[in-house]
Amino acid sequence: MTERFGRDLIRGSLDLMVLSVLAGGSQYGYSIQKRIRAASGDRVSLPAGTLYPLLHKLEEDKLIRSRWDNEGGRRRKWYDLTAKGKRKLTEQAKEWTSYAECLGRLLGPVLGGVEARG
Amino acid sequence: MSEREFDAYLKLLGGLLRLSPGQREQIAGELRDHMEERLDALLAAGISREEAVAQALEEFGDVAALAASFRQIAWNRKRRWIMRCTAASIVCVFVGILAISAFWPGDQQANGVLANARAQGNASQSEAAGKQETEDRNARTRLRLAQRGTVDFDQAPLDDAIEYIVTLFDLQAHFDQTELENSGIDPSETGVDLNLNDIRGDMMLDLVLSQVDCAYLLRDGIVIITTREEAEFQLVLRVYECGDLIANDPIYSQEIADEAFGEEELDLECGMTQLGSTSHYRPEELSLVELIKRSTGKDGSQGWEESGTGPGTIYRYNDKLVVNQTEKVHSEIEGLLESLRTGVSR
Structure with missing residues (x-):
């Protein structure tokens, strides 16, 4: 299994990950967690104890909204992106991508040798 | 399906949340849904029920820390609300004063003065009862301060920190501005640190105030924040x-x-x-x-x-x-x- 990313590294981008999962449509807590794990190839694990306070904070900031549903006899809380959340996601996605490129250019030479060997 | 361990965890969490019953129920319902689905997945992977329950719970981490995170969010919401209310009430009071000064008829003003005089008469009659009430109010505040709560202040301004504690325990507080100013303490500029789970309110106040050489007194049930020196005078x-x-x-x-x-x-x-x-x-x-x-x-x-x-x-x-x-x-x-x-x- 690939090594997981460090907590410090992902801390600032967890909300962005949650928003991006919701960009694909309604999700509930457990499915968000599963999707993030799958999308990152098991390298990002978002513990339940972090995920739910984060979801509630995003809702508080009006970036996502929630609704309860009894589909399939199971009472479940679903989340969706709001318009504000969509705007924020687009802005932050641009910012992160250019940040990652920038960091990539800076760090590229450091790993040059490793890449070659790999 | 409902596991007893899940119930116990969620009940404990609910107790620590200090939110309305409705809010507590919503959080518990959401987390229980997660726990149950996780349990199903772990059982399907061939893990024993006992281990699966333990693991599902472990992923939620320490219950006190989780409660603290939820309460922090609720507190931020409350604070925003308080700030909005304050701004709104200032506008209301201002508009109110304008309206009253424009439409205030003379004889009603006289009635107002009479009503005031009557109120003062009543006040002196019930002086003895008032003293007892003051003691009761102080006792009520002490009871509230004997409750426990969680704080996470990282260089929080003293006035914000006190407001948090006041909201948490449903108290009223007042800053003794004169004394604080004389000692060069500006509550909005002075930072305090405190990160503790499940501590008594009075201890919270002590630990916060002692950092800035302050202390509190109770007067008529109100928490008065003043300098340590001043508080030491008040027996x-x-x-x-x-x-x-x-x-x-x-x-x-x-x-x-x-x-x-x-x-x-x-x-x-x-x-x-x-x-x-x-x-x-x-x-x-x-x-x-x-x-x-x-x-x-x-x-x-x-x-x-x-x-x-x-x-x-x-x-x-x-x-x-x-x-x-x-x-x-x-x-x-x-x-x-x-x-x-x-x-x-x-």
């Missing part, structure tokens, strides 16, 4: 019912016997002077009064008159202890008595 008389503790006090009869023999010489060489007339007792033989005097009021000059460490006095009258001390020491005494009763130290 409050309280009577503690201690029949249960005194009944088991092995020293009471011993003390009376000793008084007949007179005081022993102080043992200066052993540095026992601070123990006063009872220096010959072994520590486990302290009377309740002596125990309180030695265990409390150790900060600054908030100690006891008899031992020359401060202004406080303590006397025993039958089953009661009559104590004149600062609020801070009163809360220390309360904690000590509580510990003696339950055998658990706070």
